[in-house]
Amino acid sequence: xxxxxxxxxxxxxxxxxxxxxxxxxxxxxxxxxxxxxxxxxxxxxxxxxxxxxxxxxxxxxxx
Amino acid sequence: xxxxxxxxxxxxxxxxxxxxxxxxxxxxxxxxxxxxxxxxxxxxxxxxxxxxxxxxxxxxxxxxxxxxxxxxxxxxxxxxxxxxxxxxxxxxxxxxxxxxxxxxxxxxxxxxxxxxxxxxxxxxxxxxxxxxxxxxxxxxxxxxxxxxxxxxxxxxxxxxxxxxxxxxx
Numbered sequence: 001x002x003x004x005x006x007x008x009x010x011x012x013x014x015x016x017x018x019x020x021x022x023x024x025x026x027x028x029x030x031x032x033x034x035x036x037x038x039x040x041x042x043x044x045x046x047x048x049x050x051x052x053x054x055x056x057x058x059x060x061x062x063x
Numbered sequence: 064x065x066x067x068x069x070x071x072x073x074x075x076x077x078x079x080x081x082x083x084x085x086x087x088x089x090x091x092x093x094x095x096x097x098x099x100x101x102x103x104x105x106x107x108x109x110x111x112x113x114x115x116x117x118x119x120x121x122x123x124x125x126x127x128x129x130x131x132x133x134x135x136x137x138x139x140x141x142x143x144x145x146x147x148x149x150x151x152x153x154x155x156x157x158x159x160x161x162x163x164x165x166x167x168x169x170x171x172x173x174x175x176x177x178x179x180x181x182x183x184x185x186x187x188x189x190x191x192x193x194x195x196x197x198x199x200x201x202x203x204x205x206x207x208x209x210x211x212x213x214x215x216x217x218x219x220x221x222x223x224x225x226x227x228x229x230x231x232x
Binding site: 025026029030039042 | 097098099100158163227
């Protein structure tokens, strides 16, 4: 299932997938896979993404 | 020392020198992989192992069928090369082969060098008939497999990169 909340939060911050990937220390393809719902990140990566986007886990990863 | 050993030693020395030059002129950080890449690499290792088993079974089947064209050494090494190829190609397709910030130009140069260094030998073996010795594949068969693999890696990488260049939605 696509993670549209992550995508919206990223766009609100005016970040590209590459920019977000560099902020959290992963590849652009990994961010792309998370947004497309092809990969379930670990809690550590979820936290890093939340910090980079100033969001909570609930905001981005809870249905 | 016979000519074959001398040739192998010379090739080894030239290879080390060229690798050192490529490394020097294409500075790249030590490969570092993210969690998705490491997970995907695990799947690729599994795929590689299965491919090796299938390759070994095919070679054994060919042998049992009466076509004794593989020596034990060539059969073993062919299986390993095929397995390595399966790992690399599947990892490239899953975006798990190249680490973060890895310099791909290094791989392109390395592939070019390895193909150029080996393709002439394979071609010569085809022409002078040394590709098979006593009805069995000689070690040039392994060289051919390596050439195919080292052509496939940059080609698959290039095509995959081109196809995924604009996949950011």
